[in-house]
Amino acid sequence: MSGELAGAAASGWVPPALDAEAFATEQNALGQVWTLLGWTRDVAREGDWFTAHLGGRSVFVQRFREGLRAFENKCAHRFFPLRQGETGNGPVICGFHHWRYNSDGMAIGIPKSEEMFGATPRDMGICLRPVEIEICGSLIFGRFASAGHPESLRAFLGPLFDIVRAMSPDGIAPLRGASVLPFNWRFAYEIALDDYHIVAVHSDTFGKRGYMLRDRVQYERSGPHSAYCAARVPDLLEGMASACNAGTYRPSNDYLIMHLFPNIALVQTHVATVMGVRYVYLMLLQFVPLAPDNTLLRWWLWPSPFPTGDTPLQRVFRRISMPISLPLTRRGMLRILAEDNAVCAHLQAHARPDDGPPRLGAMEERIGWHNEAYRQVLEQARRDAARE
Ligand code: FES
Ligand SMILES: [Fe+2]
Structure with a gap:
């Protein structure tokens, strides 16, 4: 950030409206705060997924047999977006080199793993960046984990948790x-x-x-x-x-x-x-x-x-x-x-x-x-x- 912008950042918020670096700093901070990602009705069936934005990054929410999970939408190999578009259904397989991930975000299928990387996927232990998620009514909220924001979604929303839950019951379209x-x-x-x-x-x-x-x-x-x-x-x-x-x-x-x-x-x-x-x-x-x-x-x-x-x-x-x-x-x-x-x-x-x-x-x-x-x-x- 330029000196002029850094000085202004202390007094107001205009720099993130003008400057990519100040915006990125702001978004990194906000990515740690519970943020609406989407609706449960959009991930009703196993395999359903949708993409959303969190802290200036693309993330996706998916329903697995084990339940709902969310990850940053970025392959751990060479950072190709795992999900393109807004919604879809199917296993997590990267379109660039076919790395496959399970519901914990672990890379469990790596083509020619030992030949290319000298190790099995299990030994490599590579994982997608997880997004913590919680549900309130029909709404799915997410955040990137951080030490500074340990509170649950209920604690974060306070009385608004019960209000939002009642206002967005299951079944509304x-x-x-x-x-x-x-x-x-x-x-x-x-x-x-x-x-x-x-x-x-x-x-x-x-x-x-x-x-x-x-x-x-x-x-x-x-x-x-x-x-x-x-x-x-x-x-x-x-x-x-x-x-x-x-x-x-x-x-x-x-x-x-x-x-x-x-x-x-x-x-x-x-x-x-x-x-x-x-x-x-x-x-x-x-x-x-x-x-x-x-x-x-x-x-x-x-x-x-x-x-x-x-x-x-x-x-x-x-x-x-x-x-x-x-x-x-x-x-x-x-x-x-x-x-x-x-x-x-x-x-x-x-x-x-x-x-x-x-x-x-x-x-x-x-x-x-x-x-x-x-x-x-x-x-x-x-x-x-x-x-x-
Ligand atoms: S970038 Fe995803 S498999 Fe290579
Ligand atoms: Fe207005």
Whole structure:
């Protein structure tokens, strides 16, 4: 990193948006944090696999007879990607020289092993880099092992673990999509944490009614995560988690957004009520860092799985109207994202290493919380590296 960029890194986060080395340092640190990799429904059958990104690296998750496992997507021989594409099914055999790996990531089949390498695969004892995985509801999270982050996924997510589990039960089949955005992931993430821009940027939708009243809404911080609710609800997340566990949670608020560190936004939104039928949807957005100025946006959208209390007639109406309400919700979501993305593209184009820290107001408080958690993760990675 240049001296100018190194100096700026101490005061803000802009350098990873501009500089490949600062980005790689950031990604190495974030690769040690529990991160969403994908959905259990995508690895339902033995042999199924999908690829994902973790800490700036390609990884794959696969269902073996022994269970789910994940590894860095890189052959231990000469680093060819073992999996190409997004999903598939089959044994782990490298396409370059046919090394074959088992469910522990051990190279158990090496063509002409003794002739080429003077040893059997067992004697060579070569292994893929493992990714630790844990499941919450339908979601598979992963991280590269490190001394600095020993906590389980449940401990990491806190009350959000029970909430996410209840919101993503087995059997849901979300609508999904993905697109590559031409800016750094943190511009995208921060705009989702910002409730101040809605009047200027979403003037036809969210911002139509003017600025929200800060003392009428709930902001809550939970470890590195945070939440916003469009109503005053003390102990928001703990209360929701208890209700989810008791099976009594019902989505009564119009809008709730939970930010799971480092790069997930989980939105619960009540989009309409027609004939007494409340349409509540869940949207999961993930801003996956690909490069300093490139982000993969992945999204999933599904109806709230909680009991609705519909009458038999309302149940029929809900079923009939779902093919209309779901695409409408999708369209609304993509429109708002497009408005945000236009702002982020300008931020990326004009970012400079000497921009200094931003001036965050009361409706941008959660950006400050996220930045603090981000700095702590980078600091932890630095301490771990110094110890090694
Ligand atoms: S690079 Fe995979 S077998 Fe050679
Ligand atoms: Fe926005």
